[in-house]
Amino acid sequence: MFNLPQALKRLVIGKAMRSEELGETLLPKRLALPIFASDPLSSVAYATQEILLVLTVGGTAFLYLTPWIAAGVVALMVVVVASYRQVVHAYPSGGGSYEVVSRNLGPNSGLVVAASLLVDYVMTVAVSVASGVDNIISAFNGLADYRVPMAVGFVAILAAMNLRGVRESGKAFAAPTYLFIGAILIMIITGLIRALFGDTPVAESAAFGIVPVDGKDTLAGLGLLMLGLRAFASGCTALTGVEAISNGVPAFRAPKSKNAAATMSVMGITAIVMFVGVTALALMSKVHYVDDACQLTGIAGDCSGYTQQTVIAQLAASIFGGTDSILFYVVQAATALVLILAANTAFNGFPLLASILAEHRYLPRQMHTRGDRLAFSNGIIALAVVAGGLLWLYGADVTSLIHLYILGVFTSFTLSQIGMVKHWNRVLADETDSSVRGAAHRSRIINALGAVTTALVLVIVLITKFTQGAWLAVLAAVVLWVMMRGIRRHYDAVADELAIDDPREESVRPSKVHGIVLVSKLHKPTLRALGYAQAFRPDSLEALTVAVEQDATQELERQWENLDVQVPLKVLDSPFREITKPVVGYVRTVRRTSPRDAVAVFIPEYVVGHWWEHLLHNQSALWLKSRLLFTPGVMVISVPWQLSSAPRADHPARRAPGSVRRGEPARAKDVPEPEKV
Template identity: 40%
Template sequence: MAYLKRLLIGSPMETKRLKHEKLPKWKALAVFSSDALSSVAYATEEILLVLMLLGTSVFFYSLPIALAIVGLLVIVTLSYRQIIYAFPSGGGAYVVARDHLSTRTSLVAGAALMIDYVLTVAVSISSAVAALTSAFPTLLTWKVEIAIALVLVLMILNLRGITESATVFAYPTYLFIISVLFLIIVGGWKLFNEGWHGFNYVNHASAEHFFTTGYGVFILLRAFSSGCSAMTGVEAISNGVPSFKPDSSKNAVITMGWMSLLLGTMFLGITILAAGFGVTPLEHKTVISQIGNHVFGNSVLFYIFQMITMLILVLAANTSFAGFPQLVSIIATDGYLPRSLAARGDRLVFSNGIILLSFLAIVLIIVFHGETHSLIPLYAVGVFLSFTIGQYGMIKKIWKEKTKRNVAILSIIITGTTVTGLVTIITVIAKFTQGAWLVIVAIPLMVVLFYKIHAHYEKLAQQLKLDESDRTIKKELVAPKVIIPISGVSKIVAQSVQYAKSISDDITAITIVFTEEEEHKIREKWLKWYPEIELKVIYSPYRTILSPLLDYINEVEKETKGAPVTILMPQFIVKKWWHALLHNQTATILRFFLILKKDIVITTLPYHLKE
């Protein structure tokens, strides 16, 4: 097992190497922006899928919706620049709210971000598989299995370390950026030469009557909230500032600026091409693949573009693998998640956070059958809620400061808070019946869980805290009564008896037999080797071992009236892992049942076999 682990994730790294595990801007863009950049592969399609409820005559409205989203992206980017500078330790909205709002608000932000990160992996991987099956429909029946395999590959790559995974992910990300920009340029040239032959406002002006009713406006807002999925992942850079090379804040801000520029350009370009070519969503063909087919035809370039799109959608999930472990490590350090999530693994990454993220994403993929459109309604609620909380926290921070306030910055952040708050409300209302209610229910449940974990740690600390009375022993130490469960008389038992004699004179061996013949044999052998030690033989007519053993131990515990009882369990350790499958695990199971008993000490004495 150790060999397999080393093969998959590499050799352990010394702690002092942590300072070298920092990312330059060009790698950080690939690691932290792949989610946001890859969303251009499905964000336009999500807008069109909602507008289809009113018919293709309103598809032209995808353009003003896209422009509104790009405007929102600019506002959020400007706001989050301030968060990066103010909180270089990372953590984003969670840390801002913790320091300047309240614990409860920070935990809401933390829960929202955690949910969004898990959904990012599930949505990105499912979208990648959709891109693959658009080009190769015969793989449709295997889409869930392919998605799970891709999550596991990402998990292993990230367990190898941040700089190593960043190098792997950087080149495909830039290849995707180049290919999409090339698609937009070539597609734009075709539209210029052939003329606009898709959806336009002039020919479909009659569609305006849809928006004189409440239903039409509701659909428009719902399309806007679906298109806002293009902005998921924008906050990842603010969560992972410590991963950047010095000056980390400045490098993170520059990277975020490039990410927003690329995202806005690609998203708007894809939406224009979709409208210009008159692309409509189809069941097994994504909008971006149809645009690729319009631009490149059924040539090799089209298939290369599809493979690159699939690859970036897989790597988009890596944004979560960079942000989620960093976030949960901060929450765990604060005592609201298991402390194991705050520990770095062999390769100086938060290994437990990476594994937890992979497990939760796989569960979502299985539950929703790898359907992107089923997962998208759950998306964006968490990220826009965290946007709002983070920016509101920055307003409180700036307002508390004694120094001269920058009116321009404050105005930007107030505008961003207001707009993202409205988008959160719109998203909740528009997607509530489609599944957004799950996120709304999950966030408070997670906050309750955070408080339960924190309460446990506080009680534990209180009970383990030393005081003056602990300097002296309150009562005289008494030698324990030792019970040795045995199944026969052998070298492993001899080792256990020898150890038992070194700690107590009150020793009893106990064995469970099914027949009188078994009892006779074991008594005879025991008297030959250990006549001075009592052997308790219990007959089990129903051939059970654990129940009679536990009953006897319970009786002894009552008889001793609080005196220490030690269960000394002989256990041989096999040389090869698969040999363990050839033996029962009675000692392990018995230890599981006894560990909860207050006055019983469980000691395992291993005997290592040579072969």
């Protein structure tokens, strides 16, 4: 029988993979780089832009701060990359910051990191996709009205690709990432060579003046410091996603730690080179980028209808000779692609972290389950739904979303570096080998420096972004932390409740078993249920019906007598035409009369083949089961009757391995071997 949903599922995610094929999904470094590092690599497309966006509130007066702020971002990138290389070697199991903090600072601190990272992964998807859509609109202004549908659609495509498995998504995303790196490096080299020979590129927006926000052009002292810190905090978006490699170490080929550390180094060097190059060219070409286009002077026509090109778009146009150049569209296409694919870092990091948290009983166990393609499908779907909702809620606007960003990642940076310092302290306390102690001392210095710098940035981000929307990210992380604690308490309470205290007492048999078969009509499903109940050989057995309509009940009694059914039929009165309440009340009465006895309730049920048939059958049975399951000492047993529309197990396409069709001789390979005891 053709199954349309199953066919569509196979079309989207591909053929199911066996569990032992997990090793075939491990990644070489060339695929791991675009999968785990596309976020920090792509951030060069908007990190410089965010710095300029903050500084231009004062007109052009404070753009001289840009190189110093960029230098601070680069220094921080070096420290963070060096610090996380230590994490990769010390904790190769893939927990990253969460594992480091949980082991060294305790589970509650670990949950703070986990909640922060989960929120940040969601924001990575939202910001990256929104920024990618911005670059598409920079090349094709007519698409501006379709910003939100495009963004949500890209999230759905990313989710579908990741549901096909880590390796397949890596193959699909590798080419655009490397194309972006190549395009940006060619743009930087071309622009610098032109500047070296006296032909410095000039951006389109260089001709526009900038009207400062009221009072912002005269900032000095503390006000100027706060402006600089706010610009630095925005520029630190370049560091998002750095920790994803430390979370994904298990996905690397052996030697895992060595390959992950090497990939992190390549990522750091490449990101720094591109960020410095883009920032230098933006200053040389005098790019002006503002929050509100009406701050620009010299625009022809209505400023409210003017769409600013992104910094990358302005640089590509000025370096390659305008928007008619094919290289301009190559840069824009590569930038848009990699920004959208940068969300793939989160699509790998979020499910991995959620899986570890589920294994530790902080998230639902379903998050630890691998799908048909050995990916953590539930985590991928959850991330796509939440990120898509954020894009819809905020209109896929980068400026609105960016304020919710980077807070979580710097929380995890800071706590993980503090945890690593404690880790090295423990190593130094136990180690006597001088060479190992020397390496531990160096590592401790690196992590201590990382802890101090990232803590400083965290404070800056909190101060400068909290009132602009970052409080929502803080609130989301707090809610998530409380929720995970509650989930862990629930799982712990269930485990305690189910633990065996006294095996003899827990395994004691009931004195008797009372069998009850629920009956509405006398037909084939009823007879099957009666026969099935008799096969159980209960100490007593009776059929039970509810007299909702007197005529129908009398007809049932007449048929029961005519067919000479050897099971007594008990009729319950129901003056208010209820079914569930009289049955549940009767079963509870039986239980109260004989507390040491068990009651087995057999319910005939239809098995249907179409979703809409569920609406026509089984509603009473489902409601009865849900009520009876809450009664201690009562077993509810469904006796299925397959309607003609239901798929049959003996259908050639659906037979279980080793099964034999009725009337077909068994072959040797069809007969299962006896189990060894």
